[in-house]
Amino acid sequence: MKPKNKYPTRASLLLGFLKGSKLIFFISICFAAAVAALDLFMPKIIAFTVDSILLGSSYDSPAILDKLIAFAGGIAYIKEHIYLIAILICAVALLRMLASYLFKFLNSVSEERLVCRARDTLYAHIIRLPMSWHNLNRTGDIIQRCTSDLDTLRNFLAEQVTNLVRTVILIVLAIIFMLRVNVTLTLVALALLPIIVGYSLYFHVKIGASFEHVDEMEGRLSAMVQENLTGVRVVRAFGREAYEREHFCNYNEKYMNTWIGLMKLLSSFWATGDFVGGFQALLIVAIGAVLCVKGSLSAGEYIEFISYNAMLTWPVRALGRVVADMSKAGISIDRIMYIMNSPEESDAEDALTPAMNKDIVFEHVSFKYEESDVISDVSFTIKAGETVGILGGTGSGKSTLMHLLDRLYEPDEGGGRITIGGIDIRNIDRAWLRKNIGIVLQEPYLFSGTIAENIAITRDEVNMDEVRAAAKIAALDETVSKFNKGYETYVGERGVTLSGGQKQRTAIAQMIMKDAPIMIFDDSLSAVDSQTDAMIRSELASLSSETTKIIISHRISTLIHADRVYVMDHGKLVQQGTHDELSVSDGLYRKIYELQQ
Ligand SMILES: Nc1ncnc2c1ncn2[C@@H]1O[C@H](COP(=O)(O)OP(=O)(O)OP(=O)(O)O)[C@@H](O)[C@H]1O
Numbered sequence: 001m002k003p004k005n006k007y008p009t010r011a012s013l014l015l016g017f018l019k020g021s022k023l024i025f026f027i028s029i030c031f032a033a034a035v036a037a038l039d040l041f042m043p044k045i046i047a048f049t050v051d052s053i054l055l056g057s058s059y060d061s062p063a064i065l066d067k068l069i070a071f072a073g074g075i076a077y078i079k080e081h082i083y084l085i086a087i088l089i090c091a092v093a094l095l096r097m098l099a100s101y102l103f104k105f106l107n108s109v110s111e112e113r114l115v116c117r118a119r120d121t122l123y124a125h126i127i128r129l130p131m132s133w134h135n136l137n138r139t140g141d142i143i144q145r146c147t148s149d150l151d152t153l154r155n156f157l158a159e160q161v162t163n164l165v166r167t168v169i170l171i172v173l174a175i176i177f178m179l180r181v182n183v184t185l186t187l188v189a190l191a192l193l194p195i196i197v198g199y200s201l202y203f204h205v206k207i208g209a210s211f212e213h214v215d216e217m218e219g220r221l222s223a224m225v226q227e228n229l230t231g232v233r234v235v236r237a238f239g240r241e242a243y244e245r246e247h248f249c250n251y252n253e254k255y256m257n258t259w260i261g262l263m264k265l266l267s268s269f270w271a272t273g274d275f276v277g278g279f280q281a282l283l284i285v286a287i288g289a290v291l292c293v294k295g296s297l298s299a300g301e302y303i304e305f306i307s308y309n310a311m312l313t314w315p316v317r318a319l320g321r322v323v324a325d326m327s328k329a330g331i332s333i334d335r336i337m338y339i340m341n342s343p344e345e346s347d348a349e350d351a352l353t354p355a356m357n358k359d360i361v362f363e364h365v366s367f368k369y370e371e372s373d374v375i376s377d378v379s380f381t382i383k384a385g386e387t388v389g390i391l392g393g394t395g396s397g398k399s400t401l402m403h404l405l406d407r408l409y410e411p412d413e414g415g416g417r418i419t420i421g422g423i424d425i426r427n428i429d430r431a432w433l434r435k436n437i438g439i440v441l442q443e444p445y446l447f448s449g450t451i452a453e454n455i456a457i458t459r460d461e462v463n464m465d466e467v468r469a470a471a472k473i474a475a476l477d478e479t480v481s482k483f484n485k486g487y488e489t490y491v492g493e494r495g496v497t498l499s500g501g502q503k504q505r506t507a508i509a510q511m512i513m514k515d516a517p518i519m520i521f522d523d524s525l526s527a528v529d530s531q532t533d534a535m536i537r538s539e540l541a542s543l544s545s546e547t548t549k550i551i552i553s554h555r556i557s558t559l560i561h562a563d564r565v566y567v568m569d570h571g572k573l574v575q576q577g578t579h580d581e582l583s584v585s586d587g588l589y590r591k592i593y594e595l596q597q
């Protein structure tokens with residue numbers, strides 16, 4: 001059964017991200033409404049001035065304006081002191097400025113908080129997603145979703161949602177105000193609204209797929225750059241610069257053309273919108289003038305109405321753009337939702353944290369990454385405190401066995417089980433399991449930082465004595481002492497400034513620092529010479545006798561002293577025994593042994 005999505009709708013995701021800044025967001029929207037109301041109040045003052053003060057006729061002003069007039073001393077007094085109108089206009093403008101400032105400021109605060117929260121949530125989620133998810137999704141694409149898609153989401157809230165709310169408030173208030181001025185003219189003004197809004201809605205649907213397409217293209221483009229930068233040494237070494245450049249340029253051009261096509265559509269949308277808007281304004285000016293001449297509209301009301309119409313035209317047309325932009329935001333939200341709805345690795349509430357210095361048992365374990373079996377029906381036991389070796393050709397499934405033990409991947413239902421001290425590892429808390437299994441990966445990965453920082457990566461603080469002790473066991477201390485800056489030597493991104501063997505030994509030291517009861521060395525001595533290999537092995541042998549050590553290697557000399565050696569071939573366990581037993585019995589082990597001699 002497919003697990004239920006954590007965020008079933010776009011709104012649920014946004015509300016989740018908005019946690020903690022909802023109130024500020026709401027207050028900012030209230031100030032947006034205040035700005036709209038003050039905007040609509042201004043034409044009232046103008047209309048009153050024209051009709052009551054300049055032309056001396058009556059003007060049907062709203063209650064609040066009546067109160068203000070009475071407060072200022074009545075119409076007659078204002079006529080004598082016309083500057084009072086100027087003061088009122090200034091006061092309204094100042095109030096609007098304040099409301100506008102508070103709206104923008106609070107809106108930015110809530111939106112920045114949202115983006116910050118979204119970034120945190122996304123990052124925390126991504127690093128908890130299973131390996132199989134990371135294998136399927138390209139890093140560059142994930143980064144694009146966390147940066148540019150998140151930016152689109154920010155714009156969506158900062159501009160589109162607020163604009164939408166503002167526009168709706170403005171339209172509703174304006175229509176009420178307009179109806180009070182003149183019903184016929186209002187009907188004319190509103191007649192074209194459904195056309196403008198309907199057209200933008202139609203457009204919104206039409207353009208959605210194109211936006212998804214360009215977003216995907218952008219994701220692929222950044223994935224391409226990311227992969228090429230990470231593999232820059234391979235690109236150089238194989239002289240593939242020209243090929244990669246051409247490949248990138250071709251794709252970039254395709255991306256550009258898609259955008260141009262999209263912009264063509266957008267431009268035609270905006271241009272036709274301009275035309276309809278202009279036509280509507282023309283109608284109001286003309287019909288309003290006729291009504292004025294007939295006497296059913298006063299000069300003040302005519303000016304007031306045209307002001308309202310002008311105020312309405314732009315937001316309604318912007319509504320089209322907002323809706324169009326929303327389609328883009330919708331795609332970005334979906335792309336973020338895809339990440340957020342991918343299930344994290346999680347443990348049951350009652351996950352166990354047992355002692356781990358116990359026997360490890362593989363029971364009929366089978367596993368496949370995709371279609372074909374990589375591990376088929378493998379059963380064996382590693383006794384606590386033993387040192388075992390695993391030998392086998394490349395691709396025989398050695399690393400996979402260890403990934404299964406570390407629960408980086410898990411066998412499917414019916415794919416057997418792995419137990420430690422009799423407990424199925426599926427019932428053991430993942431973090432606990434991984435804390436107790438130290439693994440030196442076949443391809444060690446160092447972070448940019450100093451050697452000391454890298455060795456002590458599992459610790460909160462760098463203790464130089466411990467770092468040096470671990471480095472000694474990994475036969476690294478002598479080498480590092482020869483570096484100008486010693487343990488403070490900077491290793492560069494992914495440890496590029498170190499040799500393969502130095503990197504491997506740093507990774508071993510890193511694992512020794514972890515001091516775990518189960519230690520796995522996945523082909524970790526392949527890049528060191530036989531002498532160093534022997535040195536490290538004898539140091540390892542002197543570690544606590546309770547530590548279980550699993551050493552994967554292609555080199556028989558590395559495994560010669562192991563308590564037992566398991567031989568893998570094409571995902572099957574084909575032989576097991578000590579070196580002395582295996583070297584005399586027919587089989588893969590003896591063949592490899594003879595070859596290596
Ligand atoms: N993440 C993955 N997705 C799909 N297939 C994979 C993945 N990792 C490994 N495989 C496949 O699984 C098989 C076993 O790989 P594994 O890394 O376990 O071999 P190995 O015995 O460690 O080899 P080597 O000695 O070269 O390290 C290989 O055929 C490989 O192609």
Ligand SMILES: [Mg+2]
Binds near residue numbers: 399400522
């Ligand atoms: Mg391997």
